[in-house]
Amino acid sequence: MxxxxxxxxxxxxxxxxxxxxxxxxxxxxxxxxxxxxxxxxxxxxxxxxxxxxxxxxxxxxxxxxxxxxxxxxxxxxxxxxxxxxxxxxxxxxxxxxxxxxxxxxxxxxxxxxxxxxxxxxxxxxxxxxxxxxxxxxxxxxxxxxxxxxxxxxxxxxxxxxxxxxxxxxxxxxxxxxxxxxxxxxxxxxxxxxxxxxxxxxxxxxxxxxxxxxxxxxxxxxxxxxxxxxxxxxxxxxxxxxxxKGGYDHFMLKEIYEQPKAFRNTMGSRIDSQSGKVVFPELQLTKDEIQQVDRLYIVACGTAYHAGLIGKNIIEQLLRIPVEVEVASEYRYKNPIINERTMVMVISQSGETADTLAALRESQRLGAKVFAITNVVGSSVAREADQVIYTWAGPEIAVASTKAYTSQLIALYLFAIYLAQELGTQDSALLQQLVEELVKLPEKAEQILANTEEIKQFAEGIKEKEHLFFIGRGLDYAVSLEGSLKLKEISYIHSEAYAAGELKHGTLALIEENIPVIALATQESLLDKTVSNITEVKARGAKVLGIAYEDNTEIGKSVDQVITIPRTHPLLSPALSVIPLQLLAYYTSLARGNDVDKPRNLAKSVTVE
Missing domain, CATH: 3.60.20.10 (Aminohydrolase, N-terminal nucleophile (Ntn) domain)
Known part of the structure; x- marks a missing residue:
C-alpha cells in the first residue's frame, strides 16, 4: 500500500x-x-x-x-x-x-x-x-x-x-x-x-x-x-x-485489512449503473472466450487453494472443465494444451519460481496465459498475456491472508464476467452474485468484530499436536487453506479431508478429545456434513463448527460454533476462511511462536 x-x-x-x-x-x-x-x-x-x-x-x-x-x-x-x-x-x-x-x-x-x-x-x-x-x-x-x-x-x-x-x-x-x-x-x-x-x-x-x-x-x-x-x-x-498500525503483528493487521482489500479488488470492475462486472484492462473478445474449451489454473500453496475455489466457481458458471495444478508438478507432466486452452497462473508476489516456470511452459506450448497477481511490474505480470491485479496492498507476514481472499474476489469477478459475456447463466443469478459480492466487505467486518470465541478455542487447542479439518464441496477447499494456515504458524500437525472420505480410512485417526474443525456453509450438502460430524463425535472428537449465523441446527451436533453472516453459497469461502485465519493466529500466539516469521518459510519462493 x-x-x-x-x-x-x-x-x-x-x-x-x-x-x-x-x-x-x-x-x-x-x-x-x-x-x-x-x-x-x-x-x-x-x-x-x-x-x-x-x-x-x-x-x-x-x-x-x-x-x-x-x-x-x-x-x-x-x-x-x-x-x-x-x-x-x-x-x-x-x-x-x-x-x-x-x-x-x-x-x-x-x-x-x-x-x-x-x-x-x-x-x-x-x-x-x-x-x-x-x-x-x-x-x-x-x-x-x-x-x-x-x-x-x-x-x-x-x-x-x-x-x-x-x-x-x-x-x-x-x-x-x-x-x-x-x-x-x-x-x-x-x-x-x-x-x-x-x-x-x-x-x-x-x-x-x-x-x-x-x-x-x-x-x-x-x-x-x-x-x-x-x-x-x-x-x-x-x-x-x-x-503495525497498533496491531501486535503484521498478520493480524493484514487479516483486518481484508474488507478494504475486497473493496480495492472490486474497485472499478463493478459498474454501479448496470450492476455488471467489467474488466477494462482485459483485451478479450467474446469470440476468444467462446474458443476456450478447457482452463488450467496453476499455482502454489495458498494461491493453489484459491485456484480450487476458482475451479468450482468457473465450472459452475461457465460449464467448462477446469483443472487445478500445483505449479511445481505442472510442467513436468507434459500438460495437454492446444489453441483452445486457457491457462491462469496465480501468484501473490508475481515472482514465484515454479509458477513463473509454468507460465513460460504454457506459452511455449501455445496457450494464452492470464495472471492474477498483487504486484505490478513483477515477472509474472510482465510475461503473462493478460493480467488481473488484486490491489490488496503489500503483505508483510509470511502466512498469506488478505492476498488469498483478494485472489478469491478476482476469481469471482472473472468467472461472473465470462458468464455474462457467454450468457451461460441466467442474468438474475449473476446479478445476485454481484450484489452479494458488494456486501462481502461489510460482512467480513462483522466477523472481525467478534473474535472472543475463536480466542477461547485457540487456548483450548494450544497443547494439541494433531488436528483435523473437514468439509464438503467448497467447504473442503476452504478446509485445505485453514489447515495450511494452522500448520504454517502454529506448527500443529493438521490435515484437511473431504468429509465424505472419512469412512475410507481417515476415521482411524479420530480418537478421544482430538479437535476437528467442521465447515458447514454449503446448504445443499448440509445434511451430509452433519452426518459426518456425527461420525467423528461418536469417536470422541471435540468439534468446532463454522456455519451461517441463522443456522440454528448445527449447534446440536458440535461442541462450539463460530458463525459467519449468510451470503450466496458460492461466495462463502471469502468469509468462512476468516475465522480459520484468526484461529491459526491466536493458536500460534498462545504457543509463543513468531507469528509473522514462521520457521523454515519465506514470503516469496523464488527458487525451484
Whole structure:
C-alpha cells in the first residue's frame, strides 16, 4: 500500500518528507517522490528504492517549507519515473499525492483529453491534478470540493496549489490519512510511524473528511464544507508497534485489512449503473472466450487453494472443465494444451519460481496465459498475456491472508464476467452474485468484530499436536487453506479431508478429545456434513463448527460454533476462511511462536 507524507512549517520540508517516507518502507513500494513549493512547484521522483530518490536530491537539492511525498505501490501503470508520485498537471499549478483507486478515472481522463489536457503518465492520480486545474474557480478549497464530488472510488489525497503557499489540503475517503499536530508546524501522513519523530498528537481523519493545514492551524471539515471539532489522539506506541498500525503483528493487521482489500479488488470492475462486472484492462473478445474449451489454473500453496475455489466457481458458471495444478508438478507432466486452452497462473508476489516456470511452459506450448497477481511490474505480470491485479496492498507476514481472499474476489469477478459475456447463466443469478459480492466487505467486518470465541478455542487447542479439518464441496477447499494456515504458524500437525472420505480410512485417526474443525456453509450438502460430524463425535472428537449465523441446527451436533453472516453459497469461502485465519493466529500466539516469521518459510519462493 502506498505511503503519504506532508509538511508545512518553518523547517526545510525535503529532509522531513524523505525521513517520513523511510518510516513507511515496511508497507512496500516500487517508486518514490517528493514535491516542494518554493515560488514554483518542484518535483523529484524515481523508480526503485528511496536511495535512488536520495541520490537525485543530493545531485539537485530542493528547498521549501511546504511539501508532500509519496511511496508508490503500482496499480495503474507499471513502476516508472513517469508513473511515480507526486503528479502535476500541464500548467504546473497543482501537485497531488494519492493512495487508493479512482474508479471513474478513465471517464474523467477522456473528458479532460477532449478539453485539451495532455497526460504524461498511466496513472489515475494524474487525472486528479488535471481535474483540479480544469475546475479551478480561484479558490483551492472550493476547487478541491468540486473535484472530489466528481470522483468515485477510495482515496487519500495530499494537494498543494502554487498560488496558495500557506495551505496543504488533505482528503480522505476509505483510505487512511492522519494529521500530526506540531508547534508552529503540522504534518500529514498515511500512517502514524511517518511523523512519530516530530509529534505524538494526531487527528485521524474519518471517511468523507477534509483537512486544511497551515503552519499554525488545522481545520477539519466535511466534503461539503461543514466545520468539525476533532480532539487529537495522544500516541503512546513505539515505532515498531506504530508500523503495525497498533496491531501486535503484521498478520493480524493484514487479516483486518481484508474488507478494504475486497473493496480495492472490486474497485472499478463493478459498474454501479448496470450492476455488471467489467474488466477494462482485459483485451478479450467474446469470440476468444467462446474458443476456450478447457482452463488450467496453476499455482502454489495458498494461491493453489484459491485456484480450487476458482475451479468450482468457473465450472459452475461457465460449464467448462477446469483443472487445478500445483505449479511445481505442472510442467513436468507434459500438460495437454492446444489453441483452445486457457491457462491462469496465480501468484501473490508475481515472482514465484515454479509458477513463473509454468507460465513460460504454457506459452511455449501455445496457450494464452492470464495472471492474477498483487504486484505490478513483477515477472509474472510482465510475461503473462493478460493480467488481473488484486490491489490488496503489500503483505508483510509470511502466512498469506488478505492476498488469498483478494485472489478469491478476482476469481469471482472473472468467472461472473465470462458468464455474462457467454450468457451461460441466467442474468438474475449473476446479478445476485454481484450484489452479494458488494456486501462481502461489510460482512467480513462483522466477523472481525467478534473474535472472543475463536480466542477461547485457540487456548483450548494450544497443547494439541494433531488436528483435523473437514468439509464438503467448497467447504473442503476452504478446509485445505485453514489447515495450511494452522500448520504454517502454529506448527500443529493438521490435515484437511473431504468429509465424505472419512469412512475410507481417515476415521482411524479420530480418537478421544482430538479437535476437528467442521465447515458447514454449503446448504445443499448440509445434511451430509452433519452426518459426518456425527461420525467423528461418536469417536470422541471435540468439534468446532463454522456455519451461517441463522443456522440454528448445527449447534446440536458440535461442541462450539463460530458463525459467519449468510451470503450466496458460492461466495462463502471469502468469509468462512476468516475465522480459520484468526484461529491459526491466536493458536500460534498462545504457543509463543513468531507469528509473522514462521520457521523454515519465506514470503516469496523464488527458487525451484
Amino acid at each position: 502506498c505511503g503519504i507524507v506532508g509538511y508545512i512549517g518553518p523547517k526545510q520540508a525535503p529532509s522531513i518528507l524523505v525521513e517520513g517516507l523511510k518510516k513507511l518502507e515496511y508497507r512496500g513500494y516500487d517508486s518514490a517522490g517528493i514535491s516542494v513549493l518554493n515560488g514554483s512547484i518542484q518535483v523529484k521522483k524515481a523508480k526503485g528504492r528511496l536511495a535512488v530518490l536520495e541520490e537525485k536530491l543530493m545531485a539537485e537539492p530542493l528547498e521549501g517549507n511546504l511539501g508532500i511525498g509519496h511511496t508508490r505501490w503500482a496499480t495503474h501503470g507499471k513502476p516508472s519515473d513517469e508513473n511515480a508520485h507526486p503528479h502535476t498537471e500541464q500548467s504546473g499549478n497543482f501537485v497531488v499525492v494519492h493512495n487508493g483507486i479512482i474508479e471513474n478515472y478513465l471517464t474523467l481522463k477522456e473528458e479532460l483529453i477532449q478539453k485539451g489536457h495532455q497526460f504524461v503518465s498511466e496513472t489515475d492520480t494524474e487525472v486528479i491534478a488535471h481535474l483540479l486545474s480544469d475546475l479551478f474557480d480561484g479558490d483551492l478549497i472550493s476547487t478541491v470540493r468540486k473535484a472530489v464530488a466528481k470522483m468515485s472510488g477510495a482515496y487519500a489525497l495530499g494537494i498543494i496549489y502554487k498560488n496558495e503557499p500557506d495551505k496543504l489540503v488533505a482528503v480522505r475517503l476509505a483510505s487512511p490519512l492522519i494529521i500530526g499536530l506540531g508547534k508552529g508546524e503540522n504534518f500529514l501522513a498515511s500512517d502514524i510511524p511517518a511523523i512519530l519523530e516530530h509529534t505524538r498528537d494526531v487527528i485521524i481523519l474519518n471517511d468523507g473528511e477534509m483537512a486544511i493545514l497551515t503552519q499554525d492551524s488545522v481545520q477539519v471539515t466535511t466534503l461539503t464544507g461543514e466545520n468539525l471539532q476533532r480532539e487529537p489522539l495522544k500516541v503512546d506506541w513505539d515505532i515498531e508497534t506504530a508500523e
